[in-house]
Amino acid sequence: MNSLSDGPRAEAITVVLVEDDAPTLWRLQDALAKAGYQVRAAGTLAEARACLAQGAPKVLLTDLQLPDGHGVDLIRETRRRFPDTEIMVISILGDEESVISAITVGATGYLLKDAFPTDIAATVRDLVAGHSPISASIARFIVRRTQSTPEPPPGPVLNTTKLTPREIDILWGIAKGFSYAEIASHLGLSRQTVPGHIKSIYRKLEVHTRGEAVFEAVQQGLIKL
């Protein structure tokens, strides 16, 4: 809550903010600037690429529907060029359709567009500290995909085979509304390790490495499709 006092530390943190709706862009920019972040704003994919050309930001916040392209492409590019940049998607509803598609290309969380300014700053701060945010509905979506069903459920494709049973347990806890502390005590973990697990879950859901491997294999004729 007291993010303003973190000013000196936050000053060095650069945030690239990509949002095509001007009022929304302003309020997010205000919230972040007030928290002391150095914000570079962009309204289109082209502007965003120009911002990124200036150098690697610490944080990339991007909307998905942009006038000249899709945020997913921006996330994928950024992930490849700046592996240390933390990426979050800005979502209106926090629905799995947008959030999961962003996660599978390298985002590690989402931000609601109508979040209160303090929450916006706090979420970015947590992200920089290595705490990837996850919502109950996203956790629910992921764990339900770990359960085998005869036919693929609707919605974005998600490969959950890399998740460990412990990570799935953590996701169940989040989906049922338990706090990190409650989950940690149920599973016999240290409370501090839970956010790290969540980041690891996001990384495992990233699809590009695997997809590229398959692409390579197909190219070399190792796999016939």
Add this chain to the structure above:
Amino acid sequence: MNDHGDDVQPELPGRARRRLRSSRLIQYLLLQAVIAVAGVAVLLQSLPGPPAQYQVTAFQLTEAGAERAVTLPYFSPLRNAMNDPPRFRGHFVRPAGEASRAWSVFLPRFTNGVEVTVNDVVILDSRRDPAANRPDRNTPAIAVIPASVLRDGDNAISIRLFIWGPITGFLDRIWVGPDEALRPTYNLRTLVFVTLPVVFSSWQAILAVILGIMWVMRRHEPAYGVLAAAMAVGVGQAFLQTPMGETPFSRFNVILISSAPIESALVLVFALLLSGWKWQRYAWIIFIPGIALALAGLFGNQALVRALFLILAVPMVGISLLIMAVVTARSALQRQNVASFLLGCAVTIMLTCWIVDLLSVFQMMPNRIFTARLSYSAMLVAIGAGLTWRFARALNQVDGFAGRLVTQVREAEEKLKASFAREEERARAAALARERTRLMRDLHDGLGGQLVSIVALSERGNGSAGIGDAARAALKDLRLVIDSMDDIGGDLMLALGSWRERAMAQLRPHDIALDWRAVTAQGLPVHPELRPWHVIQIVRLLDEAVTNAVKHAEARRITVRIETLAGADGLKRGCITVEDDGKGFEITPDGGAAGAAKAARGLRNMRSRAARCGAELELSSCAQGAHKGTRVRLTLPHRFPDSDGAAG
């Protein structure tokens, strides 16, 4: 399961099984030996005779031109003596004073026929009685001597013994005396040797019909057909008589003599088939003796037939019995079933009787009573009992099978129903998910973005915080609608997880702490019947409780307790309690809130939402004291209603 109990061999190691089998074999053989010994002992018992004082045994025999004194019983060496039959001449004395009583001559046993003359008057010629003509039957004869023929004192009796094969002639002791003294013995012999065989032959006729029907209905079981044929042959042999003298039919009658080998061959085939043997072509040799005898009867003369009878029919019967004894013994030991066991005992009895008969033919027995045919009745009884046993067992098996089938069909039906319901449920969930995805995209692209813009604009304008709040509330509700449409598999905890996040986001700006306590480990029971509209009602109800606490109660802390309680009826019910430490309010007697009309409407809304889900809502509020604050307690139903409870 126990229907097959007698077919199941216990799992035993080879040695133990061998030992068990040999011990069973010894037991079986011992039992058969006991039966055989008992049979011989019974056969050696002579039948009771009339008073010995009326017995006439000393005779003067004229045979083949020679005359000598003999004592009855007499075995003649002749096989055929029709033109010059042996003549027995003897005397008996009728005491004075017996004239008022009728006197009779009683001949208990003779082969083949007799002509009795008293004082030169013929009083009996057995050749006129077809039943008495058969050497295989022990038919007795009795004749009342006309009073005019008899005289006090010495009387002459002369018996001519006609012999026509196939065995040698025989004349047992005879009795001459008062009729009432002789008649009981005669009646006894008639009962045993004439009436009883007729009864058994009737039984055989019934069996023939039953087995014939069974074979007609079950063509794949030829054993029944074969046995029916055997029974039919037996019946024919018993009821078709063979009168003496040449009639146009006597040639056909002669065929009847072949009935014994044919019948025994048929019964043998039946026993083999019953023991699991498959019919082979070479098995026709079983019927050769019978057919040969029948052909001899048709084309040869009677003497030939009778000669062949001894060398074909008698051994055939014996061989059949021996094979049957072995087959039924094996069957009884291997299958351990009652039918084979009974048949085995019957075969032993018959075999014993056959051997004794053979001995008596060769004059190695003191008498000549043939019992093989009679003992055949034992076999018929065994066959009848065995068939009934098999029939009853088959019926039991059918009942058991039908029962199992009914159970299996029911199980399959239930499985099918369940899988159908599952499939339906899955299809419904998939349709819902698709619809939700579509709705989400629409809302995301349109309404959602516009609402966010309103929020942003209102914040910039500063003066229109109300608009921003309203837009934010609209967004929150939009997320609730989307969220509640997600398939949560009946686990309300998954919906509450999202609600907790939204509630925390709502409470954070107001500095109100949310204390979340899942009291029972798994939280709330899983409700497979839970539908999106139930979830919306419950979450909105909880939202209302939280909003009331924020807006009216000035609470600092809200506690949400989630637990599963076992009700008085033993059913588990979920319970969600929202409690604040605010200022509370007065509850009017009708359950509404005293005070603002808006608050009252809020409470009414909550009640109506609870009622629609079949849940119980309990409101308590306290304005003062240590426990001040408001408590909303929602007890979920054991089963959520299918249709909207408030619609009616």
